[in-house]
Amino acid sequence: xxxxxxxxxxxxxxxxxxxxxxxxxxxxxxxxxxxxxxxxxxxxxxxxxxxxxxxxxxxxxxxxxxxxxxxxxxxxxxxxxxxxxxxxxxxxxxxxxxxxxxxxxxxxxxxxxxxxxxxxxxxxxxxxxxxxxxxxxxxxxxxxxxxxxxxxxxxxxxxxxxxxxxxxxxxxxxxxxxxxxxxxxxxxxxxxxxxxxxxxxxxxxxxxxxxxxxxxxxxxxxxxxxxxxxxxxxxxxxxxxxxxxxxxxxxxxxxxxxxxxxxxxxxxxxxxxxxxxxxxxxxxxxxxxxxxxxxxxxxx
Amino acid sequence: xxxxxxxxxxxxxxxxxxxxxxxxxxxxxxxxxxxxxxxxxxxxxxxxxxxxxxxxxxxxxxxxxxxxxxxxxxxxxxxxxxxxxxxxxxxxxxxxxxxxxxxxxxxxxxxxxxxxxxxxxxxxxxxxxxxxxxxxxxxxxxxxxxxxxxxxxxxxxxxxxxxxxxxxxxxxxxxxxxxxxxxxxxxxxxxxxxxxxxxxxxxxxxxxxxxxxxxxxxxxxxxxxxxxxxxxxxxxxxxxxxxxxxxxxxxxxxxxxxxxxxxxxxxxxxxxxxxxxxxxxxxxxxxxxxxxxxxxxxxxxxxxxxxxxxxxxxxxxxxxxxxxxxxxxxxxxxxxxxxxxxxxxxxxxxxxxxxxxxxxxxxxxxxxxxxxxxxxxxxxxxxxxxxxxxxxxxxxxxxxxxxxxxxxxxxx
Numbered sequence: 001x002x003x004x005x006x007x008x009x010x011x012x013x014x015x016x017x018x019x020x021x022x023x024x025x026x027x028x029x030x031x032x033x034x035x036x037x038x039x040x041x042x043x044x045x046x047x048x049x050x051x052x053x054x055x056x057x058x059x060x061x062x063x064x065x066x067x068x069x070x071x072x073x074x075x076x077x078x079x080x081x082x083x084x085x086x087x088x089x090x091x092x093x094x095x096x097x098x099x100x101x102x103x104x105x106x107x108x109x110x111x112x113x114x115x116x117x118x119x120x121x122x123x124x125x126x127x128x129x130x131x132x133x134x135x136x137x138x139x140x141x142x143x144x145x146x147x148x149x150x151x152x153x154x155x156x157x158x159x160x161x162x163x164x165x166x167x168x169x170x171x172x173x174x175x176x177x178x179x180x181x182x183x184x185x186x187x188x189x190x191x192x193x194x195x196x197x198x199x200x201x202x203x204x205x206x207x208x209x210x211x212x213x214x215x216x217x218x219x220x221x222x223x224x225x226x227x228x229x230x231x232x233x234x235x236x237x238x239x240x241x242x243x244x245x246x247x248x249x250x251x252x253x254x255x256x257x258x259x260x261x262x263x264x265x266x267x268x269x270x271x272x273x274x275x276x277x278x279x280x281x282x283x284x285x286x287x288x289x290x291x292x293x294x295x296x297x298x299x300x
Numbered sequence: 301x302x303x304x305x306x307x308x309x310x311x312x313x314x315x316x317x318x319x320x321x322x323x324x325x326x327x328x329x330x331x332x333x334x335x336x337x338x339x340x341x342x343x344x345x346x347x348x349x350x351x352x353x354x355x356x357x358x359x360x361x362x363x364x365x366x367x368x369x370x371x372x373x374x375x376x377x378x379x380x381x382x383x384x385x386x387x388x389x390x391x392x393x394x395x396x397x398x399x400x401x402x403x404x405x406x407x408x409x410x411x412x413x414x415x416x417x418x419x420x421x422x423x424x425x426x427x428x429x430x431x432x433x434x435x436x437x438x439x440x441x442x443x444x445x446x447x448x449x450x451x452x453x454x455x456x457x458x459x460x461x462x463x464x465x466x467x468x469x470x471x472x473x474x475x476x477x478x479x480x481x482x483x484x485x486x487x488x489x490x491x492x493x494x495x496x497x498x499x500x501x502x503x504x505x506x507x508x509x510x511x512x513x514x515x516x517x518x519x520x521x522x523x524x525x526x527x528x529x530x531x532x533x534x535x536x537x538x539x540x541x542x543x544x545x546x547x548x549x550x551x552x553x554x555x556x557x558x559x560x561x562x563x564x565x566x567x568x569x570x571x572x573x574x575x576x577x578x579x580x581x582x583x584x585x586x587x588x589x590x591x592x593x594x595x596x597x598x599x600x601x602x603x604x605x606x607x608x609x610x611x612x613x614x615x616x617x618x619x620x621x622x623x624x625x626x627x628x629x630x631x632x633x634x635x636x637x638x639x640x641x642x643x644x645x646x647x648x649x650x651x652x653x654x655x656x657x658x659x660x661x662x663x664x665x666x667x668x669x670x671x672x673x674x675x676x677x678x679x680x681x682x683x684x685x686x687x688x689x690x691x692x693x694x695x696x697x698x699x700x701x702x703x704x705x706x707x708x709x710x711x712x
Binding site: 014050052069072073075077079081082083085086087088096097099100142144147171189225235 | 301306307310314511514515516517518519520521522523524525535694707
């Protein structure tokens, strides 16, 4: 079942084309990455999914049905622009947002407390939002998006502004929710941050889809022509004919191989000349794939 | 509907809990009460402490005047008499004035002809002491009149009864109050109406800007419609206003109907609010608030900051301020053509029709028509405002120009 599906969707704001003939499907239970540089149309697409704006043409379905506001209670949305009432107490705020998503007061209160515990911010519960640190506010916002146990979780730039410890905490929670069968949509320009998390992606640029499909399938389309290695001793093997270019940082080398060249040949020569402590043929990163596909400067 | 209720309730509770609300709710009745007491006290006892000196060759006149000023109906002054004054008196008195020993002196030069009035000059310490001067003037008039009348052979008792002031009881149709003090009440209510409509209208705009700058609406719009958001806001803020108005009116009724006020004022002051005045205050406050707050909601959605809102304030203030200019013609002739026309303009109705209702009861059909016209305008303004709101709330950065706003109206 497609949790979300966009078919040939177009959206223009006054004169700017935000989304241009975009189509993709998000299957139930997947971790979907909507990736692209700033201003590529990610947030505009999300807004159409949840009915904040209406597409100029094309169609959007949510939970396999034409858009219906009633289904919004099944969606949790963490907007890119975080927003909470500054003067409101955290607990009141969470209850209020929970109620707006259809929860009863008692249920919302209970869940808010449980989530605050899980996010390690119980001390923030009685405080006003404006008294909290940015990271804490982020966590509150995160809880607000999850309180009503949505089937579809939409996270717009979820890790921006979080320290590594908290980013990991958040990742773990999202992975856990995904294991419970919930669908997660990541929207971000930091492709490295979600590379490990997503199983399906859609890369967009200037409102158009440039690449989409299951992550492994996309990656396998690109040659594994990069090698990372760590060695001690003679570095002359880097002049091997299979090597197109190489950077050597005191025994840590990043190597790009010629098309069709076999990494094993080079490894053989390297073993003969130096002591190898690490040798890895690397998959291309999403960022590299994106840059190669778009072919040009990405103004991120 | 549940969402509207939730938004309205949050807005209401968050506002009512603030210190600003508590202070303004309590402070206004305190000022009202204080104002009434102050005016009652000041009219009652203004001349109590004055100390003046009378200089005159005519001893009888001076003594009469002294008696009138010291024991008369409206004054309890301390009065010294110098009779007759000599050439150094004036400079002595001037230095006493400078030393603040006296508040002023009165120099009476009797006329040569007994039928002519004496020439009188008063030198006060402070030119602003009007109360003392008024007391002296009225005492002089009484004394001179009495003297002249007794000159012509009238018995002092007849003179007194002749000079008894005339008292007029004014009653308005269906209302029982003396006209001066109910005028005060009408003005107070008029300005209160102006204030609350403007204040709470602006509060709606501010509250929207707050959500816009803090980006809370992004979270809200993920579950609710912009129309619900706007309706909740208008209802929530309006309920706060209504709460405050009801508290104020309740206090006003307590203040003006209590027996304590006549105890202080000595039966002289009757300020009263009729039930009609109270009911129509609430009705026109609500209508006026809805009309102006819908405009404010649209303005709030269009701009990005309070500073930007300031530039649009004129749109809200101008129609209300224009009503101020209409105040004079309406008060002087509440049933005249001008008053009737202005009171039917929806933007002026809450102020002007209310003023007319307070002054003289307009025909029921005019009141009904004014309410109908207001409801229709509110409907129209809400329609436009909700469209502007829906698009504007998602716009940041550049402020839209008029053609853009007109284009927004066509978006569905």
